[in-house]
Amino acid sequence: MKGDIKMADMKEIYGRLNEVFQDVFDDDSIVVRPETTAKDIDDWDSLEHIRLIAAVEREFGMRFKMGEVSTMKNVGEMAGIVAARMTR
């Protein structure tokens, strides 16, 4: 189904991603966009990244591959992987 993701689905994914980010960083003011990177969010360091990845995996019932975890450049790439692999 790759490449067949409707805009409405992406909107829902960003909504759910946003909640995960707010929980992990305990900051209700966070709004993630495709271009958001670790530099944009306080406390998003390599250690918090592990927790974030685990929380995203849990939310969408999917797993990132080893290479992806360290090479995703921004939230947009993360959302793309999620969209392709999500099971819930």
Place this chain on the structure above:
Amino acid sequence: MRELEYPFDSELIQASRRKLKKTLLSDGRERIAKKIAVLGGSTTHDIIAAMELFLLDQGILPEFYESEYAQFYQDAMFGNPELDGFGPDIIFIHTSFRNINVGLPQMSDTKERVDELIDSQFRYFEAVWDKLREKFNCPIIQNNFEMPFYRFLGNMDASDYRGRINFVTRLNQKFYDYAQSHKDFYINDINYLSASYGLEKWSDPFYWYMYKYCLCVSAIPEFAFNVSNIIKSIFGKNKKALVLDLDNTLWSGVVGDDGVQGIDVGQETSVGQGFYEFQSYLKSFKQLGILLNVASKNDHENAIAGLNHPSGVLRPDDFTIIKANWDAKSENIKKIAAELSLLPESLVFVDDNPAEREIVRAYVPGVAVPEVSKVEEYIRNIDRGGYFEMTTFSADDASRVEMYRQNIMRAQLEESFTDYNEYLLSLEMHADIKDFEPIYLPRITQLTNKSNQFNLTTKRFTESEMEATLADPDCVRLYGRLVDKFGDNGIVSVVIGRQKGDVLHMELWLMSCRVLKRDMEQAMLDELVRISKERGIAEIRGYYYPTAKNKMVEKLYETFGFALVSSDEQGNTVWSLKTEGYEPQNKVIKVN
């Protein structure tokens, strides 16, 4: 906090760690501050973050030292100014199968060669422990090893001396031998934990390759909970007693409606077997000194009848307090705590009824209330809750249940007398009040170092200082042991004086609060005066040094009939008693 009680949602804990921490830190609860050094053989960051939550929930405010990545050996063996300056109260060494570094057995190895490998791997760790003990003299918690996640030799990996499962099993055994022979050394049993969690998931190598975690990230809360249980137990935060519901908790059915014949426990049915095993599990807690109590909405006679069910395991006299009535359980639990002289936070309440659990959580804050809804979950949820995590086991623990039972009987007897003196006489007390004997020195020293309230000078003695006192001809020493018709209270009082000329200076006078208001202190004084006279002592000088806890004995020497000699601004007082013309004061205890 519900989110942190077993069975918990590990992912939720990790996802909302910050929020949980904030909530815990703002709950206004008093906590004891402890410094915890975590020396890792792999990544420890999220482990520490999760330990912090559980410890906060268990009444401990932790401050952490975290070694640099995998530097546990270097920190221990070569020192580290930051660690030295930190001064840990406890050290946790987080190592795993990934830290086995002397090499694993090869198929060409002889049995002797593998023995050597095990020995040398053990010595590598032993050197770390010995060094840390010598330097910091504090408790050490050490992981054992989880089983390797693949079996090179298949099933033979367990039985063949060259198998790695075999190797790890033998190495673990050496760790246990060390734990058995060294004080203040505790094993964090990750072998059990990983098996219980599922070794395959636990050891998912993704997390090792990615983050250098030796276990999967989602297992971290369970892991952290397991370690924090050991820590809270060491620092005295264990629970002490169980309060149990009866109907559908200890047996299936409602004894008041169904009658004794109608309730189910025993070997006849599958449900009955579940309750039978649960009763057996509870009964075994008595060996650990954990008190069993009942809070049940039932008529008392029905409760007793249910507990006498011929196929049950528990009997009415296995319980310290049975509250079977129609009052709110929260009130009964408060009364049980008061009668046992325990805080509600020392209790675990077990009830199959979720409404009762909610009421108790709301009205008796601090009581642990595990989730138990199906009998096949009861044991697991209580066991994994870690409420009674054992880190030491003393003779006092073994006899605690009996001691509480005797105290309850004494209290009941006291209620039946209007005249207190009559009550004391009815206890048929007799005491041994004698010079120290070598076999009692450990108990005398233990009592001396833990008595705070009935303690005039609060002087502490190491065991070797106590031995020196025993050998000193100028010292007058007395221990007091009190027995009554309900049982032996053991050694409950210690008195030490130092003779200079014809004056005896009291260096120590203390008594266990277990025997307050029994006239034991008068019996000790009588004996002290008698021996003093034999030694030609004309005057006994008593000293009272106030502390935050010993106000109860501020006036002790005055009530004994001593005259005040001097006092200072800090409240220190000196007292004097002439031995000539002294009249014995104890009239209720037979001595020697």
